[in-house]
Amino acid sequence: MDTEFFQQFKTFITKNKLVSFNDKILLAVSGGADSVVMAHLFHKLGFSFSFAHVNFQLRGDESDGDEHFVRNLAHQLNVPVHVKLVDTKAFAYEHHLSTQVAARDLRYAYFDELCQENGYTRVVLGHHLNDQVETFFINLMRRSGLKGLGGMPLARNKFIRPLLFARRSEIEQYARHQGIAFRNDSSNDGDLYLRNKIRHQLVPPLEENLPGFSDALASGMNLLKDDAELIQQVVAEKKQSLFELKGEENHIQVSELKKLHPLHTWLYYLLSEFGFNSEVLQAATEAVLNSESGKLFGSRSHRMVVDRSEIIIVPLAQNQVAQTNWIDIDQTEVQFPVHLHLEEIENSPQLTIKVSNNMALFDRDKLHFPLLLRPWQQGDRFVPFGMKGSKLVSDFLIDQKISVVEKEHVFVLVSGDEIIWVVGHRAGNHSSVTEKTLKVLRVRNS
Template identity: 45%
Template sequence: MITRFQEYITKQNLCKKTDRILLTVSGGADSVVMLDLFHNTGYNTAIAHCNFHLRGTESDKDEQFVRELGKKYGVDVFVKHFDTKEYAALNNVSIQVAARDLRYAWFEELRQKKGFDVIAMGHHTDDQIETFFINLFRGSGLAGLKGMPIKRDHIIRPLLFAGREDIEVYAKKHNISFRDDSSNKEEKYLRNKIRHRLAPVLSDLTDNYPDAVIDSLNNLREADTLLQLLLHEKFDGITRQKDDTLALSKAEFRKLQPADVWSYYLLRRFGFNRSTSDNVADAVVRGQSGKLFYSETHQLLVDRDELLIKPLQKNDKAEYRIDDGQQEITEPVHLIFQTVTVDDDFSINAASSLAQLDKDRLVFPLKLRKWQSGDKIKPLGMSGSKLLSDYFIDNKMSLFAKSDIWLLLSEKDIVWIIGHSISDDYKITSKTREVLAVRLM
């Protein structure tokens, strides 16, 4: 098995001998055998162990066992204690989901903090098959049915070539002790029902179980890889990127049939589920505009001619102070400030990225904030004030563009809609002696 282990790592390009590898060790047979295999093949490793405090003293005994493993193999052991039940209650998720979220977040935090190259997890082929059936019963698509990835980001699964029986045989042959998790016998969990009820039946029904299922999973994984390549090619052909916003042509989108299927596969990378992607497709087909849709990470606007997709932003209600003499700020927007004396060489620049303001009329400190409902400005060249909401409509600004607007204020007066218009009250006149030039970078 040691030879197969090394060959699998090499073939799948999981890690190098020079890498620092963080092994996630629960104390069960799979993770302890993984530790032994990495040790016997000469890799540089350390152990990460989670104590979820879900099984009373049994959890603490698991932790102690793993600490002893660290001494036996001469590697560092990192342990994290979690109040899993509290996390589950606060986030309205199941205990299983809570434990998964907590451990993955901590593993990545530990990897970055301690400088590990990869995180190795002890999943094997039986875990893979169980995951397949869990996702099958949930109605998952191709992405769910293909199973756990062998490698994704910094996570590797070097035991996906072996089954549970292979691991237990190796442990017995090499006198490797491990801990039995009593919760694995509880059939209240779907995974355990599949393991204890369904798998034995499938094994009795056919001689080629589980190999045939693994072959099917590999075929599904290959099909999904090809699908993703084709989707990326199509996506790149009908989109354009501007700053943090991705624009997808509605005209090109309408050519894609069936619309709901294309919508789902194009938008799911941004976290949009089937229901939302169907609604997006329906809005495009019906010629509707102005509709906003949200995923956990992105927002999508069905605009006049395009679908606009951008990451969700925090609702920034803060005000930022700008003192007289300050030369630059980089957050929340990048601005350069320069005081200029008006002389014969001075000229007015009408670029939208530059505000030239009569400095004598400004009251410092200036303020920088997002626009708010009810805000007004006297746009340059106008005699009366106008609501910013009306200004945005007149300039045909999308909801996304409006959400990005920042304002420069002197006391309560808006002196510049940054990147757009200055206030007529603060323009340069024949009486202006000094100009505050503010450039948007």
């Protein structure tokens, strides 16, 4: 088995031309089974390489133990090692990111930094077949297009993933048979994160009832990836005729968009580079087809205005970015610009929750993610819970006797283009819980 696994690895990187002996190689080593086995395989093949390790300081002594382990492994294999200590939680707070996204951004930024400083031509990542399958379901839940459903690329720019052919169990079995020690990440044990839920609850029954499921899905993902690349080429050509750049704004004529079918798919490929997700683009599609005017949508970096005659894509100014945050579908906490806790619960006749101004309940399935958390603005309207007609937020704040100073610290939570909560003051009627609600999203302001 061990010899077979090694030969599979050797054949895989050779067939796909992932790396050569002329490359200057950087291995991303966390201390887990995948990256440690990868290091031993590269060493066995005779490659020269260096290690890169990021201590995210998220698991206390365990994180420090990982760093110590990686340093010892580098000494054992006689390879150089680069280590960076980062304050992930502070970075996440400062840049309004989830902890997972912050860790990923810090990691890749460090790799880029090392490549620039040391001339590395290949950065080797330890993702394997199970990671790929989990990524498919994560992107499916987020309503991704073909590009997302195609999963992680085998090679992109300097980054390569030579273990995508192998299952986690095969990698760990190779480690045991070869006497290779590795670290276990305790954060992978629970089901707090969506990836862990998929790993522990969704994939095992599929594998049990459909033998070979993961291999078949991985093959299908490769086909989807090829389709996505072909579509991107067609879209790139169409962009040249559709987009008109005016300063920093991109303008697209609605009359030209209406000639494209299916429009939602076209908009996904035309506009996803600006950070708009599938749900936002579906709402934008309906606005275009219904000739609606003045519809406003947002992403982490851009604002989109849908008017009767054109769509305008505007980059957010730095001060706007600093005062806004986006809440993803699986996020449980927001620390900036106000502190929110989010919890998904099942609805039932027995469910009784005392609602206050600092807590709001929403029908989870009616929400359009990501939710936008931003300061209220003049002209904002919402339908206060219990009322039928809309009301200006400015008038609502006056009625509530909110002082001028306090108004500067009032934020609204937005789903699609509907304000669903004036945070800490009043929920809106939009996406409210009814007897037909299956899943409730409870949001608390603390």
